[in-house]
Amino acid sequence: MDDAAERAFAEYFRARRDAVRRTALLLCGDWHRADDHAQSAFVALHRHWHRIRDPQALDAWVRRTLVRAVVDESRRPWRRERPVDVTPDRPAGGTTADGVATRTALVGALRAVPARQRAVLVLRYLEGLDVAATAEALGCSTGTVKSQTAHGLAALRTILGDALDDLRAAG
């Protein structure tokens, strides 16, 4: 890339690194893997930088790369996610008194949600995408996004119980 393009990439990286890391965290569940995925997404972006003409498309491109990587990884045999018999602990007391514990519980609960449903929830509730944009990012229909959202929220509710409503109230 030429100097101007490198500067533009550096500026974008500075502006978006932490947001991408946060999305990656909720997608995969721990900061180490989140950093790995986020870094890989930025490396891929750097290699494709000159091909992305529309600056408005950068976020969508990175988001799509990130989600695809995490979902694909969840299906890979060496890190395939499997259903668990014991779900993560619910926050004690089901109250929002301990906000940190509740937030930690949300991250833990998301890890127990199937990868595609988790991706839908993260894109909709962290990234703030609407149904159509979520469908575009995941390469599926809007109907699938709606059903995955419902299933994902139901899974969260099963894991968190009343704490999910507490999370909503605490939000």
Add this chain to the structure above:
Amino acid sequence: MESSENEDERLSAAFRAAVQDAPEAGFDHADVLAGSRRLARRRRTLVVGGVAAAAILLAGGVTTGVVLTRDEGTATSAAAPEAAPPAPQAPVPEQAGPGSAADAAAPRAASAPPGTPLGPATADCVDPQDPQLRALVDAALPELAAATPAPTPMICRPGGGREVNLEVTDGSRTGLFTVVYTPPGEPPAQTATAVGWVTAEAPTASGGTVVVTSRGAADSGGVPFADRVRSLADALGPRL
């Protein structure tokens, strides 16, 4: 009673709160640039090596030096970001022109005797656009030769796997087309059962497994090359 919109807003706030205490990042701008350059160097090496190996096998005795000299331009252009797929680099059968009757019936590699199986890759990290596997895929299903590499990060893990991830168009149908080779001793990539996906798995000559998957994009109207997935997996098996 609260509206669904308010509930969504509160849930969004909870999601944002869950990630507000981020630790210091484990990578910086320099790490990204180093990773990008490392990938570029590796891709150049693979392409040059693949071109040389293919040319030697196909020409049957042409010296390595001549091959490298002849194909230097091809390697350079393919090493530039994946706008264009690399030229075929692996032992592939002689090809008929696109649109022939054989194309419509089955991937062309299926009707030709396979050469030496490609087998596992040697690098530690799986290249999501393995140039040698891409050459085999293009040879077996020429409609994919112009397909754009899909934005997929490199995944670091041992085992010598190979992948090709493509954004494809098949008439009005668009989607993601993925070929994953898993070497011997490794469990195969999981086959998909989701709506809008077509997948097929086949054993390979090197004792591994190849899984071909096509996923329709949103509102694509169908899964691209759905009727070619099975035959492509069968065609690639003897060559991998």
